Amino acid sequence: MTGPEYIAALKKALRGLDRKTRDDVVLEIEGHIAALSEDNLSLIDRFGTPEALAGQYVEQQSGVDRQTKSLGQRVAGLGKGVLILIGSVTVLLVAGITLIVYSFDGDDFDYANQAAPELSATAEGWESRPWTGPVEINAQQAQIVLYWHGQDSLRWHCDGRQFNVGGRSMEVRHAHCLVFLPHSAASIQAEQSAVTIVRPQADVDIDLDQSRLRLAAGSQAYRFDIESDLSDVADFPNDPSAPLAVTIIARESLVEPYAYE
Amino acid sequence: MIDPAFEKWQSQLRKGFLELCVLVILEERRQSYGLELLHVLEQSGLDVREGTLYPLLNRLHKSGWLESNWETPVDGGHPRRFYKLSAVGKNQLAPMLATYQANTASFERLVQGSLASLSRALEAQETPP
Numbered sequence: 490m491t492g493p494e495y496i497a498a499l500k501k502a503l504r505g506l507d508r509k510t511r512d513d514v515v516l517e518i519e520g521h522i523a524a525l526s527e528d529n530l531s532l533i534d535r536f537g538t539p540e541a542l543a544g545q546y547v548e549q550q551s552g553v554d555r556q557t558k559s560l561g562q563r564v565a566g567l568g569k570g571v572l573i574l575i576g577s578v579t580v581l582l583v584a585g586i587t588l589i590v591y592s593f594d595g596d597d598f599d600y601a602n603q604a605a606p607e608l609s610a611t612a613e614g615w616e617s618r619p620w621t622g623p624v625e626i627n628a629q630q631a632q633i634v635l636y637w638h639g640q641d642s643l644r645w646h647c648d649g650r651q652f653n654v655g656g657r658s659m660e661v662r663h664a665h666c667l668v669f670l671p672h673s674a675a676s677i678q679a680e681q682s683a684v685t686i687v688r689p690q691a692d693v694d695i696d697l698d699q700s701r702l703r704l705a706a707g708s709q710a711y712r713f714d715i716e717s718d719l720s721d722v723a724d725f726p727n728d729p730s731a732p733l734a735v736t737i738i739a740r741e742s743l744v745e746p747y748a749y750e
Numbered sequence: 751m752i753d754p755a756f757e758k759w760q761s762q763l764r765k766g767f768l769e770l771c772v773l774v775i776l777e778e779r780r781q782s783y784g785l786e787l788l789h790v791l792e793q794s795g796l797d798v799r800e801g802t803l804y805p806l807l808n809r810l811h812k813s814g815w816l817e818s819n820w821e822t823p824v825d826g827g828h829p830r831r832f833y834k835l836s837a838v839g840k841n842q843l844a845p846m847l848a849t850y851q852a853n854t855a856s857f858e859r860l861v862q863g864s865l866a867s868l869s870r871a872l873e874a875q876e877t878p879p
Binding site: 510516518519520521534535541550656 | 801804805809827
């Protein structure tokens with residue numbers, strides 16, 4: 490099992506954890522693997538299987554949750570109050586998602602048209618950076634459109650104040666970005682965001698929290714692996730023999746094909 | 751084949767002991783990250799695998815005994831998660847060490863007592879009536 494394969498399996502197995510803990514665990518293990526020198530020990534020898542490693546973290550999280558819950562119950566004598574609170578939170582959550590989705594609608598640009606002059610190399614406001622290897626995109630309350638181009642570079646155009654391109658990742662917050670990715674695997678994490686993906690040309694791993702994902706697949710076939718929780722996910726034609734994989738984990742999110750409206 | 755009950759006992763014994771070792775290292779070094787901790791433990795003669803160390807760090811962190819922060823090496827590369835003792839962790843370390851040392855001393859007295867009894871029994875067997 491290679492490093493990226495191990496990390497992909499670990500991410501999947503950690504889905505029971507809260508987002509921050511999961512991100513920290515993955516980044517930490519990823520860094521450790523990257524720093525390892527060659528020896529006879531496999532990743533399984535070192536870490537155990539991804540599922541077993543993740544199981545330890547999930548078990549610890551459950552222990553913390555149980556403690557928190559029992560304390561809360563003792564203090565507040567929860568019962569009906571909890572149900573009312575959960576109901577209220579759910580209503581607010583649904584209203585929030587609806588508002589976010591509504592606010593990102595009404596765009597008259599056809600994102601699937603990669604020949605559009607707005608996306609040409611000479612257009613003002615575009616930035617570029619040489620890039621090889623995997624890309625991580627983290628979007629928070631953002632709107633982001635992702636394309637792939639056949640170059641070893643990351644190219645982007647953002648409107649908004651908070652976006653940052655670091656060593657291995659791009660952070661986008663409260664901004665609207667158009668991004669061209671290199672031909673390497675991409676990992677996308679979106680929280681309360683709208684993400685549009687146009688014809689992926691590499692494996693993509695997408696993790697959604699209260700977000701909307703639109704995927705323009707065109708005539709390209711993909712191996713889809715989709716897990717959802719409290720989400721509305723459209724049917725995507727899965728081709729098990731397709732060379733490219735699209736993995737989606739969706740929580741309280743909307744996943745649908747992209748069509749220019 | 752190893753007895754599963756023995757494995758469980760070994761694992762339980764090791765768990766608390768390793769936690770203490772990690773806290774001691776962090777007290778001494780002020781802060782450290784996973785790979786470095788692993789090397790220090792290895793140099794001390796403790797064979798610890800990543801699959802044991804990282805969940806242990808997470809457990810201590812969740813307990814509030816450790817604090818952590820991310821730092822990117824000056825020469826670039828992957829960011830490292832550094833751990834250090836929190837105020838709670840520092841307060842816990844002294845009684846933990848005291849408990850461990852008291853237990854070790856008691857155990858040594860027990861073993862010495864057992865050895866003395868065993869030695870007397872052997873002498874009695876060897877002495878002709």
